Amino acid sequence: MSYKSPFPLLDATYETLQKAAVEDSKLRVAHSENGDAFWPSAASIVCNVSSKTGYVYEKVEGTCLRQAAYKMLRVPETDATSPTSMRIMAIGTVAEDIYKEWFHGVDGYRVVFPDIRGKKIRFNSVFNDIRVRGEVDLIMEHIETGTRFGVEMKTYEGSIAAANLCGPDAAKEVHKAWIPPDYIDDRAPFPKIQNLLQTMLYLQEFWKDGIHLWKIVYAARDKGPDATFDVTLADINGEKVAVVDGKAYPEFTLSGIYARYSELKKHLDSKTLPPRDYVPEYDPDFLLTGRISITHGSSNPRSVVAHELWKEKLDARAGNPRGKKTREEIYKTAMSEFKADWQCNYCSFRDRCVNETSDHSLF
Numbered sequence: 001m002s003y004k005s006p007f008p009l010l011d012a013t014y015e016t017l018q019k020a021a022v023e024d025s026k027l028r029v030a031h032s033e034n035g036d037a038f039w040p041s042a043a044s045i046v047c048n049v050s051s052k053t054g055y056v057y058e059k060v061e062g063t064c065l066r067q068a069a070y071k072m073l074r075v076p077e078t079d080a081t082s083p084t085s086m087r088i089m090a091i092g093t094v095a096e097d098i099y100k101e102w103f104h105g106v107d108g109y110r111v112v113f114p115d116i117r118g119k120k121i122r123f124n125s126v127f128n129d130i131r132v133r134g135e136v137d138l139i140m141e142h143i144e145t146g147t148r149f150g151v152e153m154k155t156y157e158g159s160i161a162a163a164n165l166c167g168p169d170a171a172k173e174v175h176k177a178w179i180p181p182d183y184i185d186d187r188a189p190f191p192k193i194q195n196l197l198q199t200m201l202y203l204q205e206f207w208k209d210g211i212h213l214w215k216i217v218y219a220a221r222d223k224g225p226d227a228t229f230d231v232t233l234a235d236i237n238g239e240k241v242a243v244v245d246g247k248a249y250p251e252f253t254l255s256g257i258y259a260r261y262s263e264l265k266k267h268l269d270s271k272t273l274p275p276r277d278y279v280p281e282y283d284p285d286f287l288l289t290g291r292i293s294i295t296h297g298s299s300n301p302r303s304v305v306a307h308e309l310w311k312e313k314l315d316a317r318a319g320n321p322r323g324k325k326t327r328e329e330i331y332k333t334a335m336s337e338f339k340a341d342w343q344c345n346y347c348s349f350r351d352r353c354v355n356e357t358s359d360h361s362l363f
Contacts, residue, residue, distance in 0.1 A: 036131055037124065037131040037132060037133035038068075038072075038130065038131065038132050038133070038261050038264070039132075039133070039134055040132060040134040040197075040198045040201040040202065041063070041134070041194070041198055042062075042063040042068045042071075043062050043063065043194065043197035043198055043200075043201060043257050043260070043261075044060060044061060044062030044063045044064075044065065044194070044197065044257070044260045044277070045060075045061050045062055045193070045197060045252060045253075045256040045257055045259075045260060046058050046059070046060055046061075046256065046259075046260065047059050047061060047251045047252070047256075048251070049251075051309060051312060052181075052312075052316065053312055053316075055308065055309070055312065057305045057308075057309070058302075058305070060277040060278070060302065061193035061194065061197070062193060062194040062197050062260075063194065064274075064276065064277040064278055064343055064347070065260065065263065065264045065267070065274035065275075065277055066273060066274045066275070066276055066277065066349075066353060067343075067347055067349055067353075068264055068274075069264060069267055069268060069273060069274055070349045070352070070353075072264075072268055073268065073271075075349065075352070077348040077349060078348070078349055078350070078351040078352040079347065079348045079349065079350050079351055085346060088155075088157070088221065091155065091221045092154075092155040092221065095153075095155045095219045095221065096137070096153040096154075096155065096219070098219075099153055099217060099219055100114075100137070100138060100153065103138060103140065103151065106140075108142065108143055108144065109140050109141065109142055109143060110140070110141050110143055111138060111139070111140060111141075112139040112140065112141050112148065113136070113138065113139040114138070120135045120136070121135060121136055121139060122134065122135040123135070123136075123205045123206075125204075125205050127204070127258060128258050128262070129262075130258055130261045130262060130265065132201055132205075132261075134201075134202075136150055136152070136202055137150075137151055137152050137153045138150065138151035138152075138153070139151075139211070147210075148209075148210060148211050149211060149212075149213040149214065149215060150199070150202055150203075150206065150211055150213070150214040150215070151214070151215045151217060152195060152198065152199050152202070152214060152215070152216045152217070153217055153219070154192070154195055154216060154217065154218050154219070155218065155219050155220070155221050156192075156218050156219075156220060156221065156224070157220060157221040157222040157224065158222070158224070159171050159172075159175035159177050159179050159224075160179060160183045160184075161224070162174065162175060162220070162224040162225065163179045163183070163184050163188060164183075164184060164185050164188045164189070164190065164192075165188075165189055165190070165191070165192070165218050165227045166189050166224065166225045166226075166227045167188055167189040168184055168188065170189075170225050171224070171225075174223055174224055174225060175223070175224070181316075187249075189227060190229075190244065191216045191218075191227075191229045191231070191244065193252070195216050196216070196229075196231060196242055196244065196252060197252065197257055199214040199216055199231045200231070200233065200240075200242055200252065200254060200257065201254075201257065202214055203231065203232065203233050204233070204240070204254055207233070212232055212233075213230060213231070213232050214230075214231045214232070215228055215229065215230055215231070216228070216229045216231060229244055229245055230244070230245050230246070231243065231244055233254075234248050236248060236250055237250075239253045239254070239255055240253060240254040240255070241253050241254075273356060275300050275302065276297065276300060276302065276303065276353065277302060277343075278302075278306075278341035278343040278344050279296075279297060279302075279303050279306045279307075279340060279341050279344065280340050280341070280344035280347075280350055280353060280354045281296060281338070281339070281340050281344075281354065282296065282306070282307060282310055282339040282340065283296035283307065284334070284335035284336075284339070285335075286307050286310075286311065287311055287314070287331045287334060287335060288331065288335075292304060292307055306341070310334075310339070314327075314330050314331065314334055315327065317330055318330050
């Protein structure tokens with residue numbers, strides 16, 4: 001008689017996590033084997049933005065160029081995939097598969113790709129000497145009209161993500177929690193920028209095939225609401241810009257995406273290391289002294305700006321009438337806690353990155 005586990009749900013969960021880890025390993029190999037091509041998921045852009053107090057600065061949205069360089073040059077990873085990341089990946093994979101199956105049953109539409117054999121649609125294109133290679137989640141077709149559109153499936157969790165993707169009111173209704181205003185983008189509800197940039201590249205590739213719409217669908221990994229965004233492109237002042245749910249956003253351009261790819265390519269060709277786009281560890285003393293140590297990125301303009309914005313957020317909380325702590329108490333708490341950009345916390349090259357001798361060291 002075959003063995004039956006007394007904990008089938010637990011066993012099934014670990015089996016799913018194990019499979020997800022294997023898929024993650026395959027994905028990492030795929031990243032390193034993409035040759036001279038860039039992945040759409042590695043897209044990024046630099047935008048001129050204004051903080052809530054009017055401070056104007058350049059903000060990077062999307063993948064860190066340093067992380068992308070490590071992957072392209074096949075530098076060994078220094079940080080193992082965390083249990084949290086494995087859980088997110090496993091649940092995300094299951095949720096995406098469920099939604100893909102659901103799309104197969106939508107009346108009046110059919111799934112073109114992946115086909116019944118599971119074959120996905122891949123592309124390999126060159127624009128301005130930059131090669132982009134990847135594959136898409138879904139291509140749908142309206143049976144009656146033959147109109148096709150793409151679908152990008154994503155998952156998320158947490159009240160802050162819900163506030164940005166679904167709007168503050170929808171997030172508060174579900175999570176029953178106060179969400180600090182400084183964590184909510186003024187554009188909310190709005191897709192994650194990295195996902196938006198990714199779909200812009202898909203639209204550029206398949207535009208000539210009559211696909212002028214891409215849907216980004218977010219499924220919550222917790223009790224949060226789901227969200228859907230319609231993305232297309234528009235010509236504004238000679239630029240191809242993103243249009244989300246009918247509204248154009250001139251700050252997100254295809255030329256801006258390719259400018260970042262070009263910058264990355266220059267570093268790869270010269271075997272130099274791009275500066276950090278994000279901060280792996282903030283200097284707690286900055287809150288009191290206004291100075292940043294060399295090890296915390298004092299020579300990197302983006303790190304300096306990030307520290308200024310960090311202090312601005314804390315000051316805003318101190319000035320919030322709903323707050324119960326003084327500025328000194330808020331500073332003390334912030335200085336006692338490890339602070340890093342979330343992109344660095346999930347980076348598989350974090351330890352190597354923070355131990356580099358300079359921002360432009362040779363590999």
